Amino acid sequence: MSRTRLTVVLSQAQGKNPAKRALEESICAALIMEPGLDVSVVPYLYDLDANHTGRLFLEGVQGDMVVLTWLYPRACFWLLDRDGIKGHFGESQLKPADTDEDDEEASEPEPPKGIGSVEVPDRHIYCLDLRDFNKHEPYIDEVRRIARECKDRREAKLKQWVQGNPTMVQLGSYLRDSEQPVNGKEHPTFQPEELLKQPGRRWYPVIDYSRCTNCMECIDFCLFGVYGVDKLDRILVENQDNCKRGCPACSRVCPEQAIIFPDYKTPAIAGAPVGAITGLKIDLTKLFGGDAQDALQQAALERDRELVNDGRDAVGMTVGMPKRQTGKDQGPKDELDQLTDALDALDI
């Protein structure tokens, strides 16, 4: 079988932080010793544009993949999805060292209420956050575990296939993704120097489609032509590089917290996990005297600043503000609701 190997991609940190480089190097050195892995290194994922060799490489990867990045897994996963590097979200079992028992209670996630991705091939993409540990061992252990999990999954599927009754879809995708090179082409090989060419910094929103309900608030709000829709009329971050560096305004406007700015300072906006209490931090800014502005006012101010920088007129809250708060309480509870329930239970 040609695709029994697991592709592992390490995406480097921006800049030259020696501690980060050291971790990256020790992880790579250890991974290379592992059997059954294809290990590659690319620069900081978020900065790769469509022409970067690292992107082309990732686009060519078939089968299951593990991506180690200095990003939250959600940010990494949906960033790849936007770039057409799609798969099912592989659950990592890595737990940062400082999470306490609260996390263990995080129950089965509710079915997502977002519109999800489309044309997802039958493979899994696992995103591991390099900020969770400062030594390589936990990552190596987790990659080994994932390799086993992928192998078991493949074997289970193969058994099902041999025993008959695969639906057409399963059969088609199984063959396409796991057995045959697309268009008869083998995955091209890339020179390490090209793969590692340092890209310029980029800044743009990433939509988490597991949360996004396609409400279109963001496209109404952004006045810089960043958002568009695809052929299926689904919201799309169409012109990524039209976005204004440092501006996270539309993430505050999204009623579902579906818009991630992976490099923003606040974990909630940078794509911190929504399942775990300790992972998701509540923004108490309002409580400490920041209540002069609410999130929408803040978003409008941030947008005005960018408009003025562009030599345009500020619009304040007169354009594209959400008509929000309708039917908020309907629908099944999601992880964020569970989080707040858990806070209730703390009885503060």
Added chain:
Amino acid sequence: MQDLTFMMGNFAAELPGDLRYATTNHMWCRAADGHLRFGFTAYAVRLMQDVYFLDWVVNPGDTVTQLQQIGHIETSKAVADLFAPVGGTIVAFNQELLKDPSGINVDKYGAGWLFEMAGDAGICKDVQEYHQFLADNWEKTQRLIKGKINTED
């Protein structure tokens, strides 16, 4: 003035009677060496829980206006921007906390102080007024915590 206790559910937040309080910032204020020393109240610390990271975006000597952003905090349960409780000049930050911010959890009314300012503490309230403020806003605060991140309450 007498010490007071504010009940946050089952948790008793102690409010020393000899301090003044910047109510909207949930900071206490004490006059020390001609300066004003500020720190978090037990109420604030209980909401945030273990402090992991504290960062200031202004420097000693800087003049700040009331409610200007001066820093950022990350705890086990929350993140928040921090704002100047009064207008004036920043005199010093507690250097110990920059090394280990958990001092805030250990001794919030003592060694866990945050910063010192030169300014007018006139807008700070006494313990009774702060207690009343907490009581008046308790409903709203619970709603804020329950309200989703980044959204209106």
